[in-house]
Amino acid sequence: MSEPWQEPIDERPKEQKPQEPRQFREVSHSIPKIEGKGLVTGRPAYTDDFAPRDALYVALVRSPHAFARIKSIDASKALALPGVACVITGKDIVRIPYTRAGQGDPEPSPRDKFILDEYVRYVGDEVAIVAAEDEATARKASSLIQVSYEVFESVLDFEKSIDNPIVIHPEQEIREMFPIGFEPRRNIASSYEMNVGDVGAELAKSDVVVAKSFLTQAQSHVAMEPHTAFSYLDLHGRLVIYTSTQNPFHTRRILAQALDMPLKDIRIVKPRIGGGFGSKQHIHIEPFVALVTLRTGRPARLALSRKEVFESTFTRHQMRISMRAGANRDGTLNVLDMNVLSNTGAYGEHALTSFMVVGSKSLPLYNKVKAVHFGGNVVYTNKVSAGAFRGYGAVQGNFAIESTVDELAHALGMDPIAFREKNMIQEGEKSEVFRIMGEGGEGVDMAIESCKLNYCIKRGKELIGWDPKRLAWESAPGKVRAKGMAIAMQGSGIPLVDMGSATLTLQDGGWFTLRVGATDLGTGSDTIMVQIAAEELGVPFSTISVYSSDTDNTPFDVGAYASSTTYVSGNAVLDAARKMKKVMIDAVAEHYGCEADMIGFDGANFMAEDGSVLVSLRDLSFDTLYHNGEHMKTLTATGSYTGPKSPPPYMAGFAEIEVDTETGKVDLLNYVAVVDCGTPINPNLARVQAEGGLLQGIGMALFENVQYTEKGRLLTNTIMSYPIPSREDVGKITVELAPSFEPSGPFGAKSIGEIGIDTPPAAIANAIRNAIGVRLTETPFTPERVLMAIRKAAQGQA
Amino acid sequence: MNLNVNINGVARVLACNAGDMLCDALRSAGYTEVKKGCGTGNCGVCTILLDGVPVPSCSTIAGKADGREITTIRGLEKEASEFADFLVAEGADQCGFCTPGFTMMVLAMKRELVSPSEGEIRHYLSGNLCRCSGYEGHLRAIKKYLEASRE
Numbered sequence: 001m002s003e004p005w006q007e008p009i010d011e012r013p014k015e016q017k018p019q020e021p022r023q024f025r026e027v028s029h030s031i032p033k034i035e036g037k038g039l040v041t042g043r044p045a046y047t048d049d050f051a052p053r054d055a056l057y058v059a060l061v062r063s064p065h066a067f068a069r070i071k072s073i074d075a076s077k078a079l080a081l082p083g084v085a086c087v088i089t090g091k092d093i094v095r096i097p098y099t100r101a102g103q104g105d106p107e108p109s110p111r112d113k114f115i116l117d118e119y120v121r122y123v124g125d126e127v128a129i130v131a132a133e134d135e136a137t138a139r140k141a142s143s144l145i146q147v148s149y150e151v152f153e154s155v156l157d158f159e160k161s162i163d164n165p166i167v168i169h170p171e172q173e174i175r176e177m178f179p180i181g182f183e184p185r186r187n188i189a190s191s192y193e194m195n196v197g198d199v200g201a202e203l204a205k206s207d208v209v210v211a212k213s214f215l216t217q218a219q220s221h222v223a224m225e226p227h228t229a230f231s232y233l234d235l236h237g238r239l240v241i242y243t244s245t246q247n248p249f250h251t252r253r254i255l256a257q258a259l260d261m262p263l264k265d266i267r268i269v270k271p272r273i274g275g276g277f278g279s280k281q282h283i284h285i286e287p288f289v290a291l292v293t294l295r296t297g298r299p300a301r302l303a304l305s306r307k308e309v310f311e312s313t314f315t316r317h318q319m320r321i322s323m324r325a326g327a328n329r330d331g332t333l334n335v336l337d338m339n340v341l342s343n344t345g346a347y348g349e350h351a352l353t354s355f356m357v358v359g360s361k362s363l364p365l366y367n368k369v370k371a372v373h374f375g376g377n378v379v380y381t382n383k384v385s386a387g388a389f390r391g392y393g394a395v396q397g398n399f400a401i402e403s404t405v406d407e408l409a410h411a412l413g414m415d416p417i418a419f420r421e422k423n424m425i426q427e428g429e430k431s432e433v434f435r436i437m438g439e440g441g442e443g444v445d446m447a448i449e450s451c452k453l454n455y456c457i458k459r460g461k462e463l464i465g466w467d468p469k470r471l472a473w474e475s476a477p478g479k480v481r482a483k484g485m486a487i488a489m490q491g492s493g494i495p496l497v498d499m500g501s502a503t504l505t506l507q508d509g510g511w512f513t514l515r516v517g518a519t520d521l522g523t524g525s526d527t528i529m530v531q532i533a534a535e536e537l538g539v540p541f542s543t544i545s546v547y548s549s550d551t552d553n554t555p556f557d558v559g560a561y562a563s564s565t566t567y568v569s570g571n572a573v574l575d576a577a578r579k580m581k582k583v584m585i586d587a588v589a590e591h592y593g594c595e596a597d598m599i600g601f602d603g604a605n606f607m608a609e610d611g612s613v614l615v616s617l618r619d620l621s622f623d624t625l626y627h628n629g630e631h632m633k634t635l636t637a638t639g640s641y642t643g644p645k646s647p648p649p650y651m652a653g654f655a656e657i658e659v660d661t662e663t664g665k666v667d668l669l670n671y672v673a674v675v676d677c678g679t680p681i682n683p684n685l686a687r688v689q690a691e692g693g694l695l696q697g698i699g700m701a702l703f704e705n706v707q708y709t710e711k712g713r714l715l716t717n718t719i720m721s722y723p724i725p726s727r728e729d730v731g732k733i734t735v736e737l738a739p740s741f742e743p744s745g746p747f748g749a750k751s752i753g754e755i756g757i758d759t760p761p762a763a764i765a766n767a768i769r770n771a772i773g774v775r776l777t778e779t780p781f782t783p784e785r786v787l788m789a790i791r792k793a794a795q796g797q798a
Numbered sequence: 799m800n801l802n803v804n805i806n807g808v809a810r811v812l813a814c815n816a817g818d819m820l821c822d823a824l825r826s827a828g829y830t831e832v833k834k835g836c837g838t839g840n841c842g843v844c845t846i847l848l849d850g851v852p853v854p855s856c857s858t859i860a861g862k863a864d865g866r867e868i869t870t871i872r873g874l875e876k877e878a879s880e881f882a883d884f885l886v887a888e889g890a891d892q893c894g895f896c897t898p899g900f901t902m903m904v905l906a907m908k909r910e911l912v913s914p915s916e917g918e919i920r921h922y923l924s925g926n927l928c929r930c931s932g933y934e935g936h937l938r939a940i941k942k943y944l945e946a947s948r949e
Contacts, residue, residue: 030887030889032886032887032889033886033889033891035894036882036885036886036891036894037879037882037883037886039891039893039894039895039897040871040878040879040881040882040885040886040891040894040897040898040901041831041871041872041875041878041879041882041898041901042830042831042832042870042871042872042878042898043831044830044831045894046833046895048825048830049830135822136815136818221929222929223893223895223929224833224835224841224843224893224895224896224927224928224929224930225833225835225893225895226834226835272893272894273893274833274893274894274895274896275892275893275895275929275930276893277929303834305837306835306836306837306838307837521893522892522893522894522895522930523892524889524892682889684887684888684889684935685889687889687935688888688889688890688892688930688931688932688934688935691931691932691933691934691935692892692929692930692931692932693932694932695931695932695933696929718836718837718838718840719835719836719838719840719841719927720838720840723840724927724929726924726925726927727919727920727923727924727926727933727936727937728920728921728924732934733932733933733934735934
């Protein structure tokens with residue numbers, strides 16, 4: 001039996017399609033990840049596995065206060081400790097504002113951070129850098145540094161931040177790189193507004209209006225590998241940094257700016273990464289090892305403790321989303337109004353962009369509304385900074401919109417699925433939002449060429465057993481089972497911003513090296529890049545060796561974020577492979593004196609028009625490198641790609657839950673997701689991307705409850721106090737991929753890295769609504785919150 | 799202080815400071831296959847066998863290993879490699895950081911439990927966290943591996 005994704009359905013006229021859906025040789029096969037076996041059996045792979053034995057250990061002194069000025073630092077006791085190599089404070093380095101966001105140039109985030117500053121703005125902010133011969137000494141020395149603080153009152157409640165008398169960023173030097181609504185005097189890192197049509201009039205005209213306010217928490221990434229880096233000076237005196245980064249090229253550029261060094265003098269290498277999910281897009285550790293190496297001339301290493309990862313790397317942006325939506329009695333959705341307040345914490349990394357994605361990757365789901373408004377502010381608080389996290393605003397937006405749409409269906413007495421199907425985006429359609437809203441600026445006007453939401457919903461209904469008349473039932477005394485669902489969209493890279501490149505080179509023996517700037521976080525992107533190259537070249541997978549993510553030795557790529565790799569980097573590999581074929585055929589044509597367009601290549605041999613073999617690939621490689629006299633040359637080709645559009649993957653997610661009405665505990669029994677990611681380049685890897693994303697979304701919906709003390713110290717700073725879902729926490733997760741083909745993607749592919757995370761908060765909230773008749777508006781849905789909702793409902797009825 | 803230990807069948811003297819955790823002592827001695835994830839014994843990525851019993855090495859005082867046998871994933875290379883074939887066939891290896899510790903635990907489970915049910919598998923491995931995979935691919939791989947082992 002063939003798998004559904006091998007038979008793409010595409011009913012549009014054939015001449016519109018630049019690439020045909022077809023049976024593939026390499027693509028659309030579940031080839032095991034090339035490095036998988038080495039990783040499982042414990043071969044050295046990750047940054048810390050390669051740290052030089054003679055490297056100094058770096059430790060950081062961090063602020064115990066949410067907001068304070070450093071009056072003085074006395075490092076004499078630390079420096080007196082045997083084995084301490086250096087202590088670096090803000091007075092030792094040039095004060096240059098930069099952003100740790102890890103974005104392109106110019107950054108859409110404000111440059112509001114200094115590597116070390118006179119002010120500390122959250123508990124965990126860096127105060128000083130210590131380096132010593134061993135880890136214990138470094139840690140002991142950091143505890144011996146005496147810091148005197150002038151402690152200020154802090155702003156911890158993000159809903160009280162705007163125009164608060166406490167100004168978190170009063171410093172003069174900080175700035176926005178282009179207009180992003182940056183008003184630090186008002187504690188506003190960024191703001192944005194957009195409007196289509198007359199929202200007020202459409203709400204007034206609607207038969208049914210729902211207004212709800214939602215609150216989402218500052219989820220932590222919890223990649224299993226803590227952020228890790230080491231640095232050294234190479235033989236030429238250049239600074240080399242191995243680091244667990246998602247974007248080596250941005251890291252190089254940002255470090256050069258923050259350290260006031262020439263870009264040429266820095267090389268960034270990313271070995272394997274132990275998970276990222278956005279957390280390793282940021283610049284968290286590289287400046288500290290770099291400063292120690294530059295100061296001492298010696299290698300330096302830093303692996304953050306888990307506590308430091310929680311307290312000083314970023315979180316998802318906490319958000320308050322106020323929704324208003326109106327519909328007619330016939331089920332026509334007229335208007336969506338979304339007002340958002342986002343908490344960026346102490347610094348403004350990804351403030352504007354993650355905020356805009358709240359609207360830009362949720363509102364187009366309902367593209368037929370007559371009016372739509374999106375707007376609000378991103379504010380500073382004295383809490384852990386927020387940054388990029390899988391879903392990146394879309395999951396917050398999805399929770400708000402898909403809860404609101406569900407509530408409208410309840411108000412109309414409609415099957416929530418029928419209501420969605422009547423109003424959701426369809427293949428071939430556009431959305432005004434695509435044109436208006438990009439990430440940090442204007443968007444692109446694009447038509448949706450692949451959208452299989454209808455199929456995703458139909459198939460998901462079958463798998464979960466959706467019966468609109470039986471969405472909740474008592475399964476046992478005190479136990480209610482219920483179902484709920486949500487639909488979602490994401491993107492495939494940032495159009496006209498993200499760019500990837502790839503270089504193929506023919507090596508002696510007839511095999512290829514593929515060098516890509518793309519960054520494999522464990523997703524398997526190295527493997528799928530080889531699949532794409534092999535498919536286009538027509539050569540076996542095993543004849544291509546891939547090397548990635550080294551700023552000296554791989555071509556440019558923005559890195560792995562914004563669901564860009566499969567689509568953007570994959571299209572770059574496709575471009576390189578097309579060019580490589582031409583380069584090889586031209587070389588054969590030149591050598592044999594025939595027309596290039598008469599030469600064929602079957603993956604092993606180059607043939608003349610009559611089918612006779614001119615030369616084998618193996619012999620061509622030896623000829624061009626050893627035998628062709630003055631015509632000898634390296635056959636190589638570089639391809640690049642930037643998307644003129646960002647085709648969204650789509651999905652439908654269905655939750656089946658059981659609520660214990662005595663305790664408020666919600667058990668997730670089943671989660672079904674059907675995903676349209678175009679052609680899955682590697683179906684198994686695509687499915688696991690969706691499964692992993694779903695569990696993170698389920699964690700956000702049910703378990704991951706961020707807690708602070710009233711003085712602004714993060715309480716949930718261990719895996720014990722911030723439990724991510726374990727194998728026993730959820731029932732069955734079922735993922736299927738919809739037959740789909742995206743004409744602009746490599747072999748029909750769209751990206752799939754993020755979309756899995758988007759639906760669980762809304763789908764589970766919708767199931768809870770069906771179970772207990774109450775709308776939960778705050779994530780996570782802890783037993784306390786559910787029980788309170790049940791009691792409140794009971795009181796209301798009494 | 800120096801510990802006399804047997805690591806993967808080889809007698810070794812392991813240098814460490816009093817209070818060091820076994821995970822750090824092993825990594826410092828070059829056993830980088832032992833990963834460090836949480837430092838509180840909650841995530842399982844640092845799992846090793848101490849006298850054949852799985853323990854989280856990040857929360858085990860190094861001194862406790864004196865005179866004992868330590869097994870890392872490299873000491874179980876053949877078995878680990880067999881299981882790895884099933885894991886990578888599902889695409890469930892993902893970032894791989896949790897896999898050495900997780901695989902140690904799968905192999906321990908295979909020795910301890912005969913024909914474990916899905917619930918027993920989930921329970922036995924519940925201390926081995928993974929943030930990438932969603933666990934479903936792990937489960938598919940484990941079931942196929944156990945089935946193949948029985949044949």
